[in-house]
Amino acid sequence: MQTPDPARINSALADATFQAYRDAVIGLPPDVLRVIEKAAAAETNPVARGEFANILKNIEVAERLGVPLCQDTGVPVVYLTIPPEVPLTQGLYDAVAEGVRRATRDVPLRPNVVDPLTRHNTGDNTGAGMPAIHVRPGVRFTVTVLPKGAGAENSSRIAMLLPSHVYGIEGFVVETMLYAEGKPCPPVFLGIGIGGTFDLAASLAKEALLLPVDTMTGFEQQICDSVNKLGIGPMGQGGDTTALAVKVKTAGCHTASLPVAVNVQCWANRHATREVQW
Known part of the structure; x- marks a missing residue:
């Protein structure tokens, strides 16, 4: 079995978190898109049909230009699946936060995360307890990002x-x-x-x-x-x-x-x- 290199693991996780966040805010999963297209085709209300047309155009433009679907790029909710050979360390949490900071700077994302009481904004979508990270064992080492708008x-x-x-x-x-x-x-x-x-x-x-x-x-x-x-x-x-x-x-x-x-x-x-x- 390959001996884990913490620095290499953390760097790879930061990269994957950045990529997943970028993917999530720019395009929709295929099943989500199919459901939207099906509902648009079945809609009978003229005004609603116009709104669906706007939604579908929004999706097309975001993908073509490589920009976020919505100006509210959400707060980061992250799910990790970790195989047995990867140790669960603080470094993994730090790596996810680094990926979020990179996504905020490079996609870019709107800095949404603030302190709940002082409303202080770190400017990079990280802070106390953010991003929200859920960890579970798995066969493959994966990171899933679910941006959640307000x-x-x-x-x-x-x-x-x-x-x-x-x-x-x-x-x-x-x-x-x-x-x-x-x-x-x-x-x-x-x-x-x-x-x-x-x-x-x-x-x-x-x-x-x-x-x-x-x-x-x-x-x-x-x-x-x-x-x-x-x-x-x-x-x-x-x-x-x-x-x-x-x-x-x-x-x-x-x-x-x-x-x-x-x-x-x-x-x-x-x-x-x-x-x-x-």
């Missing part, structure tokens, strides 16, 4: 329902979008986390946004259909499509609890993965 994130909600309210999950999701209206730049993708604990439900909801969106279970489709009955439509201007897809992740929870979180994502469900070549 418009959609601010519309997200969590609730601690009673176990007897399991049939109220759908209503809570629909209510979340009723309150959100056009603020999260619909049509949206909805990540739903069910179970676990208060914090785990929110984490599951965000991770659900990484699942393939061009297929849904019956439960997910039912929630999606109910959200679309609201008629909020693209950019809140009315139309057939308010939610492009709903994705659900679950975890076991206490017998007396039913945590439910809704992580709202705008039409630009941006994320990208790079393998770390060390």
Whole structure:
């Protein structure tokens, strides 16, 4: 087995983080693009069809010019999968932060990350606790970047329902979008986390946004259909499509609890993965 060289690993991870962030803000994953194109073709509302045309043009121009899809390039949410031969050290976290700093400077990205109380901005999208890094074991060494903009994130909600309210999950999701209206730049993708604990439900909801969106279970489709009955439509201007897809992740929870979180994502469900070549 190859003896790990920490400096080489950290350098490769910084490079991969930079590349994944750049990829994520400029282009959309193929499954996300397919869902948007399908909804655009099926839309019957004239105003909504115009909004879809703008969205598709936005996507085309960003890719052709190599510039971000949206001026809000988000806060960095990062997922690492680490194989057994790679030691988990502070150096990995530092390498991810370095990749984010490079992306902020070279893509470039808008410096969005500020201290929650003083509002001090480091200017490079790093700071105390940022980027948010989630680590898990894996066969391959990969880094996934999910940039999260504020418009959609601010519309997200969590609730601690009673176990007897399991049939109220759908209503809570629909209510979340009723309150959100056009603020999260619909049509949206909805990540739903069910179970676990208060914090785990929110984490599951965000991770659900990484699942393939061009297929849904019956439960997910039912929630999606109910959200679309609201008629909020693209950019809140009315139309057939308010939610492009709903994705659900679950975890076991206490017998007396039913945590439910809704992580709202705008039409630009941006994320990208790079393998770390060390």
